[in-house]
Amino acid sequence: xxxxxxxxxxxxxxxxxxxxxxxxxxxxxxxxxxxxxxxxxxxxxxxxxxxxxxxxxxxxxxxxxxxxxxxxxxxxxxxxxxxxxxxxxxxxxxxxxxxxxxxxxxxxxxxxxxxxxxxxxxxxxxxxxxxxxxxxxxxxxxxxxxxxxxxxxxxxxxxxxxxxxxxxxxxxxxxxxxxxxxxxxxxxxxxxxxxxxxxxxxxxxxxxxxxxxxxxxxxxxxxxxxxxxxxxxxxxxxxxxxxxxxxxxxxxxxxxxxxxxxxxxxxxxxxxxxxxxxxxxxxxxxxxxxxxxxxxxxxxx
Numbered sequence: 001x002x003x004x005x006x007x008x009x010x011x012x013x014x015x016x017x018x019x020x021x022x023x024x025x026x027x028x029x030x031x032x033x034x035x036x037x038x039x040x041x042x043x044x045x046x047x048x049x050x051x052x053x054x055x056x057x058x059x060x061x062x063x064x065x066x067x068x069x070x071x072x073x074x075x076x077x078x079x080x081x082x083x084x085x086x087x088x089x090x091x092x093x094x095x096x097x098x099x100x101x102x103x104x105x106x107x108x109x110x111x112x113x114x115x116x117x118x119x120x121x122x123x124x125x126x127x128x129x130x131x132x133x134x135x136x137x138x139x140x141x142x143x144x145x146x147x148x149x150x151x152x153x154x155x156x157x158x159x160x161x162x163x164x165x166x167x168x169x170x171x172x173x174x175x176x177x178x179x180x181x182x183x184x185x186x187x188x189x190x191x192x193x194x195x196x197x198x199x200x201x202x203x204x205x206x207x208x209x210x211x212x213x214x215x216x217x218x219x220x221x222x223x224x225x226x227x228x229x230x231x232x233x234x235x236x237x238x239x240x241x242x243x244x245x246x247x248x249x250x251x252x253x254x255x256x257x258x259x260x261x262x263x264x265x266x267x268x269x270x271x272x273x274x275x276x277x278x279x280x281x282x283x284x285x286x287x288x289x290x291x292x293x294x295x296x297x298x299x300x301x
Contacts, residue, residue: 010064011052013073020047021072022281025054025064025086026079033267034077037274037295045289047282049074061085065106075107075281077274083117083146090115099183100150105277116280119147120154122273123213123244129272129293130264132211132240134158140234141165142196142225142252143215144172147244151215152176156183162190164209168225170195199230208236212256214243219250226255235259246270271296 009029013021024034030053038051054076056064061082068076078086083102087093090103091112097103103115127134137160141148144167155163163184167173173193177184184191198204212234216225226234235241241256246267253263275292 009053009055011050011054011068011073013068013071016050020049020074021052022049022075022077023052023054023068023073024077024079025056025061025068025082027055027058027081029053029055029079032079033270033299034079034274036299037271038278040295040298041275041278041290041292044291044294045278045282045286047286049282056082062089065089069108069113075105075277077277078104078106083150087115089113096120096153099153099180100146102146102150104150104273105280107281116277117150118273118276118280119269120151121276122271123151123242123266123269124154124158125272125275125292126264126266126268127211127240127242129268130240134160134211136161137210138162138207139164139211139213140199140209141213141215143167144169144176144193145215145217147217148215149176149179151213152180153183156180156187156189156191159187160189160211162192165191165193166196166199166225167193168196170198196225196227196230199234200227202233205230205233208239209234210239212239212241212261214241214245214250214252217245219243219245219248219252222251224251224255226252228255231255231259235261237261240264242266244269267299268296271299 011023035051042049086103094116097115097117100117105116139160165173177193218225237260239261241263243250244266246265271292
């Protein structure tokens with residue numbers, strides 16, 4: 001039994017003398033697989049760390065983070081709903097955190113709290129590990145919230161042919177296109193925005209997409225952002241459907257399977273973004289010592 005108060009799930013670094021302490025902050029947080037993932041990385045890399053959970057009250061992220069670092073904590077992962085709070089709390093943002101508009105990794109560097117975002121890098125690495133060719137591909141990204149914004153930059157850097165963002169509100173999707181248009185031009189990517197209902201129009205969606213990423217939270221409530229007609233238009237047997245929700249075959253994934261497409265949940269993204277955070281904290285030279293795909297296989301079994 002670890003010295004963690006199970007009532008509020010607060011990891012107090014002062015209870016672990018001589019050990020570097022890390023934690024994941026969220027609300028809810030009891031379901032998080034991050035402690036298991038990071039403990040496995042630590043075992044692989046022969047690093048002595050403790051990684052716990054912190055359940056912060058809504059509106060209480062800053063107080064929880066300050067308390068953690070003041071007690072000697074080394075780094076925090078941040079999950080729903082605190083990624084924007086973490087961005088505001090960080091004193092310095094990495095370029096990719098600035099682009100993502102959110103922070104999921106915090107650590108101390110030169111006496112300042114640095115904020116980074118490893119979500120997009122985690123998604124790209126999981127896709128590449130599954131043999132998905134992003135370069136030159138036609139990609140459809142569903143959703144225009146924080147989860148979508150966090151992965152656009154790393155996707156564009158892979159030089160797809162096209163990145164279409166579809167959202168219930170086309171205006172919000174258009175805001176993201178304008179935000180990333182410079183980066184899209186730099187990498188020669190055609191970037192467009194549409195409303196989800198446009199996906200039902202076969203005149204406008206003339207051929208299926210090679211990669212469709214669901215960055216909406218619809219899967220959490222057993223729903224899909226896609227109508228049956230939209231799914232018919234965008235999927236084919238050569239498509240790959242990726243849902244950021246993990247741990248189940250979502251309705252979105254079922255729609256893709258019905259049209260012969262390959263599918264994946266987001267567990268690999270979770271593991272890969274955690275690997276990025278681990279290397280930021282413990283040193284990039286440990287990249288050969290950890291095996292994210294082995295950890296993923298263990299979680300799946």
